[in-house]
Amino acid sequence: MITRTVSKNPRTTRGDLVNDLQRAGTKVTKATISNTLRRQGLKSCSARRVPLLKPVHVQARLKFAREHLDDPEEDWENVIWSDETKIELFGKNSTCRVWRRKNAELHPKNTIPTVKHGGGNIMLWGCFSAKGPGRLIRVKERMNGAMYREILSENLLPSARALKMKRGWVFQHDNDPKHTARATKEWLRKKHFKVLEWPSQSPDLNPIENLWRELKTTPASRSPVCTPVSKPATCKPRFS
Template sequence: MRKWRCLWRPYLDEEHASKRLQWAYRYREFTPTDWARVFWSDECTVERGIGIQREWTFIRPRDQPRMNHCQGLPHRGLIPLFGDPISERGGVNRFVIEELYRRVLPTLLSTEDGIFMHDNAPTHTARVVREALDDMQIEVMIWPPHSPDLNPIENLWALLKAEIYKLRPDLMHMKNNEDTKQILVDTAQIAWENIDMEHLQHLSGTMPNRVQAIIDSNGWYTPY
């Protein structure tokens, strides 16, 4: 049986494409130096077993215990964010995000002409979070919906998960308990530090091409 890779793309409609195109024209004149001012953020779920490898379309993934979320800030480290036990989906709630922002962003942006990027997920746009950003006078980049292809950090998660598996291939066989969760968190931190800084800089340098790809596709899907 021939194997095919599953290509996942977020759903786009005319409104999404229009907003993506507006975003591209807004930042079309940004130079690599301008893009270097942006502090990118993103989240992924790090899981044990098959969840840390690529899956094929004809394999139904096994249910995996959700271990933690990680929020990445290039040059600054990986921050573990544990899910809310009373949340319906076990995700990170707006109060966790607010506390994280207040603790981390002032230091990141205090001495630099920085712009902060988040993906407009509900936890990032909740009133308490918006008020925190306003209080700290943080400049936030306007971000179009359904646009992971514009966030260079998206390209790092596969590297991170592969490095975790390389460092601790025994994780998939460990018991699902707090000790295993801590090992996973610690390994993720080490794996993040192992990612070459030049790779991060290269991804930031792809932004002019990503912007142009949006314009070329009239706001629709890009190769990224």
């Protein structure tokens, strides 16, 4: 019963199971429930956060997958992937593990300080292909459609040339309003850039997300939050 219940509803708590069994005439403890589920290969984990997918998003992603299912590897090597991201000094990017004793979780040596609004951040635009990283640009002001087109104008083609992309290379960006604005689409058309049609709510399909992860965790690992230093450390974000 316990395994069947959590299989149907993974959000069922041990307290819920205790109450259900008690109403059925069986008295058990939460520890017994945990041990029973563990023997079945089930353990309590934090639920992953994923984009909210409506039926229309699911259908679009499925259509995208079917259309590109048989694409040769060479086609994907001819794509320039792009995106914007924010890197915070204090926040989700500042993570580290510590060895500590029981009840010592709040000792200053075992904590990561947090501040409101991340304590400062930078916005970046970047791109890359199978051949390597393209340009990485810091966005110093709030980005709008005009600024986005300016960034593409100054950095997209030079990145393609530096990467020695083959003729007919394809540009990818997501469905952010700045990217899908009529003026941006018209600019891309006039420049004769071929754009990869992209399903909405699909950040996990863009391999640049893995590159952002590396970019964020590397500076965070050098932060004084985890490693005391005698003077301010400097690091230049780079793809590696």
